[in-house]
Amino acid sequence: MNSIEIKNVSYQYQPNKPVLQEINLTIKKGEWVTILGHNGSGKSTLSKLIIGLLKPKTGEINVNGIPLTQETVYDIRQKVGIVFQNPDNQFVGVTVRDDIAFGLENLQIPREEMIERIETYARKVNVLEYLNKEPHALSGGQKQRVAIAGILAMHTDIIIFDEATSMLDPKGRNMVLETMKQLRHEGKTIITITHTMNEALLSDRIVVLKDGRILKEGSSQTILKDKTTLEKSNLEMLLPLKVLYDLEQENYTNKRIKDLLWELSLNV
Amino acid sequence: MGIKFKRVEFKYQGFDEKGYLALSNINLTIKPQGEFITLIGETGSGKTTLVQHMNALLTPTSGEMDILGAIINQETIRKKSVKLNPIRQKVGLVFQFPEYQLFEETVEKDIIFGPKNYGVSETEAIQRAKELIKVVGLNESYLSRSPFNLSGGEKKRVSIAGILAMNPDILILDEPTSGLDPMGRDELLKVFFDIHQRLGKTVIIITHDMNTVFHYAKRVLVMRDSYLVYDGDPMNLFTKKNIEHWNLDIPDILKLTYQIEERLDVTFPTRPRNKEALLEMLKELEA
Numbered sequence: 008m009n010s011i012e013i014k015n016v017s018y019q020y021q022p023n024k025p026v027l028q029e030i031n032l033t034i035k036k037g038e039w040v041t042i043l044g045h046n047g048s049g050k051s052t053l054s055k056l057i058i059g060l061l062k063p064k065t066g067e068i069n070v071n072g073i074p075l076t077q078e079t080v081y082d083i084r085q086k087v088g089i090v091f092q093n094p095d096n097q098f099v100g101v102t103v104r105d106d107i108a109f110g111l112e113n114l115q116i117p118r119e120e121m122i123e124r125i126e127t128y129a130r131k132v133n134v135l136e137y138l139n140k141e142p143h144a145l146s147g148g149q150k151q152r153v154a155i156a157g158i159l160a161m162h163t164d165i166i167i168f169d170e171a172t173s174m175l176d177p178k179g180r181n182m183v184l185e186t187m188k189q190l191r192h193e194g195k196t197i198i199t200i201t202h203t204m205n206e207a208l209l210s211d212r213i214v215v216l217k218d219g220r221i222l223k224e225g226s227s228q229t230i231l232k233d234k235t236t237l238e239k240s241n242l243e244m245l246l247p248l249k250v251l252y253d254l255e256q257e258n259y260t261n262k263r264i265k266d267l268l269w270e271l272s273l274n275v
Numbered sequence: 276m277g278i279k280f281k282r283v284e285f286k287y288q289g290f291d292e293k294g295y296l297a298l299s300n301i302n303l304t305i306k307p308q309g310e311f312i313t314l315i316g317e318t319g320s321g322k323t324t325l326v327q328h329m330n331a332l333l334t335p336t337s338g339e340m341d342i343l344g345a346i347i348n349q350e351t352i353r354k355k356s357v358k359l360n361p362i363r364q365k366v367g368l369v370f371q372f373p374e375y376q377l378f379e380e381t382v383e384k385d386i387i388f389g390p391k392n393y394g395v396s397e398t399e400a401i402q403r404a405k406e407l408i409k410v411v412g413l414n415e416s417y418l419s420r421s422p423f424n425l426s427g428g429e430k431k432r433v434s435i436a437g438i439l440a441m442n443p444d445i446l447i448l449d450e451p452t453s454g455l456d457p458m459g460r461d462e463l464l465k466v467f468f469d470i471h472q473r474l475g476k477t478v479i480i481i482t483h484d485m486n487t488v489f490h491y492a493k494r495v496l497v498m499r500d501s502y503l504v505y506d507g508d509p510m511n512l513f514t515k516k517n518i519e520h521w522n523l524d525i526p527d528i529l530k531l532t533y534q535i536e537e538r539l540d541v542t543f544p545t546r547p548r549n550k551e552a553l554l555e556m557l558k559e560l561e562a
Contacts, residue, residue: 243457
């Protein structure tokens with residue numbers, strides 16, 4: 008089954024300045040896809056289209072087989088959660104518990120079940136001990152995990168991470184990456200939007216956007232060594248591969264080191 | 276001269292009596308010219324509070340600051356015996372989200388706002404704007420545009436040009452590259468390094484990117500739980516100190532070096548500071 012089907016979608020904020028053009032993309036249930044691209048490539052616009060915050064100018068989007076329309080958008084938002092870049096911009100509750108409850112209140116979940124879900128998902132992403140704290144007292148990584156708990160509690164099966172780690176310190180980033188891996192393990196469909204290669208490497212498939220179009224698409228392992236595509240789209244190759252390519256330029260022959268560099272690039 | 280912290284402590288007053296200690300016993304001297312410093316440490320360790328003392332946005336709860344000869348402590352601030360405007364002009368601080376601070380109709384108006392406030396003539400300020408928009412990697416056509424239609428990276432550049440237009444001696448940037456793509460990040464870092472090298476200014480950058488620290492900084496400061504726990508050379512920090520204890524990462528170049536050493540069971544004589552140095556070491560290995 009397909010989680011998301013994007014068919015021939017275009018979008019523009021201003022006339023004659025298309026931000027996305029003729030995007031075609033299908034994401035299967037349980038798949039982890041990375042949307043990679045430079046600043047202004049249209050990545051975040053794409054994520055806003057998928058959750059129905061923006062409406063495509065042309066083309067259509069299906070979520071779990073249901074066409075995204077004005078009538079279905081509220082049902083679909085219960086299936087798709089999004090974690091934004093700035094951990095400070097997504098809190099509504101006075102305490103962490105209130106914040107996770109917010110989405111559930113909107114769904115009119117009975118109180119008993121709500122309490123149970125909050126505890127279950129807070130435990131899952133390891134924020135149980137902060138339930139009674141004010142969100143602003145948490146670190147960036149903790150805030151992002153609270154945001155994830157809020158989404159999971161709504162039983163969404165698709166989660167979009169829109170540069171969700173780019174403002175975190177190394178510890179916070181690792182916390183969130185670990186949580187993403189765990190979600191994959193549980194069969195969630197994951198879309199990460201990023202310009203960091205080692206984050207993209209965790210996913211099954213990479214879609215490279217450039218100037219509003221899909222420049223290239225392929226398995227993570229293929230894209231990560233595709234020097235031309237990465238250079239064209241302002242992205243950075245992983246260090247072991249950069250070293251490997253530089254050595255090859257100079258006709259370096261030590262196969263053992265070359266093989267090792269390739270292997271290390273897959274385990275960053 | 277320069278910026279001196281003398282036994283500086285800073286406490287945020289909360290709702291409870293205790294408050295929250297953000298800086299503890301900070302002693303630190305920063306030269307007014309020629310330094311390129313990175314400031315690192317986990318979220319909440321006190322980095323932003325520390326730099327907000329450097330241009331007297333905050334006053335130490337106890338201890339004192341000497342900012343280019345001006346003494347900032349509870350008493351001088353209470354008695355208003357110290358002029359803050361010249362400090363703010365000489366020590367330029369770019370906040371973490373400079374894009375939130377743009378407010379004028381055009382980019383040019385935004386850039387000249389600061390210098391005009393400090394008594395620079397409009398003609399002179401516009402001249403500066405024309406030069407500085409190029410320094411931050413944009414072209415003159417941007418000057419007539421509205422700041423609100425720019426991308427995040429472009430907005431950052433405009434706000435940095437606005438601070439540079441005040442011609443500060445010391446430039447402080449709070450996470451200036453977070454959220455930028457790799458190319459945008461490298462371009463901007465080159466701008467800062469250029470400002471430091473060509474104009475001889477002291478530049479201080481807060482970052483979470485250990486590669487930036489390792490590649491550019493001559494001096495690195497590490498904050499941990501309100502204390503300044505390290506002040507020195509980046510190589511020494513990443514090779515000799517227990518950085519995991521401070522929740523810091525190892526720069527990619529060192530990580531790769533360690534992995535190669537472990538897998539090939541070799542020990543390189545030195546630690547590479549950049550990719551070129553590592554390449555040389557690998558070529559040695561082949562020979």
